Amino acid sequence: MPDIDTWTPADDALVRSALASLRAETDTLPLAAPRVIRARGAGRRRRTRLGWAAGAAAAVVVAATVGYAALGRDGARPVPPAVTTATAPAPTSTGPEGLLATASPLPLGAEWQRALGLAAAPVVQPQPAYEGNLCQTPEPGSRRETQRVVGRAAQPDATLLGVQTRYSFVSDAAARAGMTTLAQGIASCTAPVSPRERTTSSAAAHQRIWSYTKDGATGWLALAQYGTSVAWLEVSADAPEAAAVDQADMATLAGIAYQRLRLYGAPATPKPGITTPPPRAVDEDMPVTGPQPALSSSLFVAATQWASPVLTGGQRAYAGPGDPEGSSTVVQCETDQKMTTAGRYGIVSVRSGPGDANYIGKQRVRLFEGADAADEVTTERQRVDDIVMAGCGVPGGSTTTATRGPTAGTYLLTTVTGTDASGTLFQWVGVSTMATPGAISTIAFHGTSDGQGFTGTPAQGFAELDRLLALARQK
Amino acid sequence: MGAQSSDVEFDEFYRGTVRRVTHLVYATTGDLGLAQDCTQEAYARAWQQWSRVRTHEDPLAWVRTVARRLAISAWRKSTGQARAYQRVGTTGDASPPSENRVAVVAALRTLSEPVREALTLHYIGDLSIEQIAHETNTPAGTIKARLHRGRAQLAEALRHEESHHA
Numbered sequence: 001m002p003d004i005d006t007w008t009p010a011d012d013a014l015v016r017s018a019l020a021s022l023r024a025e026t027d028t029l030p031l032a033a034p035r036v037i038r039a040r041g042a043g044r045r046r047r048t049r050l051g052w053a054a055g056a057a058a059a060v061v062v063a064a065t066v067g068y069a070a071l072g073r074d075g076a077r078p079v080p081p082a083v084t085t086a087t088a089p090a091p092t093s094t095g096p097e098g099l100l101a102t103a104s105p106l107p108l109g110a111e112w113q114r115a116l117g118l119a120a121a122p123v124v125q126p127q128p129a130y131e132g133n134l135c136q137t138p139e140p141g142s143r144r145e146t147q148r149v150v151g152r153a154a155q156p157d158a159t160l161l162g163v164q165t166r167y168s169f170v171s172d173a174a175a176r177a178g179m180t181t182l183a184q185g186i187a188s189c190t191a192p193v194s195p196r197e198r199t200t201s202s203a204a205a206h207q208r209i210w211s212y213t214k215d216g217a218t219g220w221l222a223l224a225q226y227g228t229s230v231a232w233l234e235v236s237a238d239a240p241e242a243a244a245v246d247q248a249d250m251a252t253l254a255g256i257a258y259q260r261l262r263l264y265g266a267p268a269t270p271k272p273g274i275t276t277p278p279p280r281a282v283d284e285d286m287p288v289t290g291p292q293p294a295l296s297s298s299l300f301v302a303a304t305q306w307a308s309p310v311l312t313g314g315q316r317a318y319a320g321p322g323d324p325e326g327s328s329t330v331v332q333c334e335t336d337q338k339m340t341t342a343g344r345y346g347i348v349s350v351r352s353g354p355g356d357a358n359y360i361g362k363q364r365v366r367l368f369e370g371a372d373a374a375d376e377v378t379t380e381r382q383r384v385d386d387i388v389m390a391g392c393g394v395p396g397g398s399t400t401t402a403t404r405g406p407t408a409g410t411y412l413l414t415t416v417t418g419t420d421a422s423g424t425l426f427q428w429v430g431v432s433t434m435a436t437p438g439a440i441s442t443i444a445f446h447g448t449s450d451g452q453g454f455t456g457t458p459a460q461g462f463a464e465l466d467r468l469l470a471l472a473r474q475k
Numbered sequence: 476m477g478a479q480s481s482d483v484e485f486d487e488f489y490r491g492t493v494r495r496v497t498h499l500v501y502a503t504t505g506d507l508g509l510a511q512d513c514t515q516e517a518y519a520r521a522w523q524q525w526s527r528v529r530t531h532e533d534p535l536a537w538v539r540t541v542a543r544r545l546a547i548s549a550w551r552k553s554t555g556q557a558r559a560y561q562r563v564g565t566t567g568d569a570s571p572p573s574e575n576r577v578a579v580v581a582a583l584r585t586l587s588e589p590v591r592e593a594l595t596l597h598y599i600g601d602l603s604i605e606q607i608a609h610e611t612n613t614p615a616g617t618i619k620a621r622l623h624r625g626r627a628q629l630a631e632a633l634r635h636e637e638s639h640h641a
Contacts, residue, residue, distance in 0.1 A: 011626050011629075011630035012626060014629075014633055014634075015594065015598060015630055016598050018579045018629070018633055019502055019579070019594070019595065019598045020598075021579055022501055022576060022580075023498050023599075025501065025576060026494050026498040026507070027494060029494075029497065029511060031494070034485065034490065037518045038486075038519075040516070041518070041519040041521070041522030041525075042522070196508050213508065213511060218515070246516065452548065
């Protein structure tokens with residue numbers, strides 16, 4: 001290639017000198033103290049433990065409800081037909097659902113603790129005198145209610161962890177405009193800090209996140225909007241707890257704020273504890289990959305209904321072009337050699353923004369026709385169960401293991417990739433029959449330990465899976 | 476190893492290497508704030524599993540890889556290459572951008588991501604072609620070609636920037 005043979009030793013010296021010059025910038029940066037970094041790492045450890053403990057607790061509750069025999073069934077026995085209503089664990093006073101039953105338009109101290117992985121719940125107090133927010137952004141013309149969030153990391157000398165403010169508007173449109181005003185104020189803020197937006201390119205309309213650095217420590221801001229309200233959430237860089245906070249934590253906190261505004265922020269506040277029927281499944285025209293003639297997209301969960309505060313951070317979800325190779329696999333450990341050739345199949349891939357990096361999950365529908373269709377559906381359920389629970393791996397490479405979820409036909413697969421620094425891959429998988437005779441649906445979405453894809457806890461993942469399967473069963 | 480000595484070992488490792496990693500990530504993305512964030516996160520993850528990372532033949536390579544991946548991933552997600560580089564000088568905690576830095580970052584912006592990665596690992600990380608090939612899981616011949624091409628392209632872009640500002 002002629003263009004690569006044109007460099008000279010002078011080029012070499014010029015390039016070396018130019019790149020070295022950037023070092024001057026990094027040398028003048030304030031360096032976070034090692035203890036701050038260790039606290040951040042320790043926070044990650046604690047969150048991992050809390051997440052798994054929550055998942056295990058949910059599984060135990062359901063095991064007690066449906067009986068261990070159902071969860072520990074002999075793999076050789078046929079699985080009963082899919083249940084049409086999920087058996088949900090009873091909410092506890094300290095679980096996410098239990099906390100949400102406590103009326104408040106802004107997150108509770110226990111929810112801050114859960115979202116940020118704090119050792120103790122901070123205290124939320126009214127802020128009597130409002131002094132403006134961190135960036136002194138223009139007031140968006142609304143009523144406001146501000147609370148101080150006081151951490152306990154420095155007990156007995158409690159310190160300010162952050163603040164949260166609810167802005168109330170006269171209409172949804174006014175709230176959306178107010179959110180834009182606040183976001184623009186943050187984006188143009190240069191003093192006392194200069195926040196950087198951390199929301200992905202397909203910016204969430206209802207949740208946005210920023211971070212800033214101050215003396216080597218990181219602080220966070222988030223906005224969430226629902227109905228006529230906007231929540232402002234702030235974690236101060238000065239707080240000892242802030243060192244362990246990351247973007248996923250703030251996304252969780254903003255997601256909680258979004259749910260609270262949905263429940264308690266609107267004028268017509270729904271009463272907590274009243275069970276609402278599952279959302280009605282809608283049809284959407286989406287690209288379906290698979291052998292021609294392709295299955296109708298009306299058999300699939302509408303991509304827009306994948307969106308949720310937890311699964312997509314409140315961002316809209318889209319159906320994107322799937323794998324063009326024609327493989328029918330959607331679950332880790334599935335291989336084309338293990339797939340059935342009976343019936344027809346189609347796959348819809350869903351993403352939360354443009355580009356391959358934003359794919360969040362897939363749904364495969366198999367449709368069996370003829371007299372044996374019901375048997376084929378049962379066999380397909382068992383086949384997925386066998387493949388998933390057997391696990392898989394490559395010697396010296398990745399290893400995938402699976403645990404059953406709280407609802408029949410749901411699984412969490414964990415793939416550890418040897419010495420690779422890319423972290424652990426998690427995949428939530430659910431299988432269910434559908435309203436269409438002879439149809440069976442497999443839904444899968446993923447996340448990684450380094451924050452790609454779904455970033456919630458295992459229990460949240462299973463809850464999202466149940467939500468999607470409930471929609472699939474209506475199809 | 477006791478908890479105390481583990482702390483000391485990590486702290487020394489962090490203090491001795493963090494600026495190099497930040498420098499490398501900064502040159503790779505052109506975004507100083509992002510480089511700072513991702514570098515801190517990479518070290519936090521190293522501490523999270525320090526008992527394993529410390530036994531690696533080269534713990535710095537582990538941190539460097541994680542930091543680069545985090546930064547590139549966040550950078551692709553957030554704004555795209557052009558906008559990331561346009562952010563130069565907008566981080567509140569950094570000193571004002573010098574004309575030289577703006578020129579260097581503008582020149583780096585003309586390179587493709589793989590070429591820039593190879594250049595920064597070689598010139599800032601002091602890695603050999605074989606080491607870059609191993610760290611990026613890319614054939615050594617490809618790395619050699621990227622370095623060759625990148626040197627020529629960057630030198631040309633730098634000279635262009637110089638003449639433009641002269």
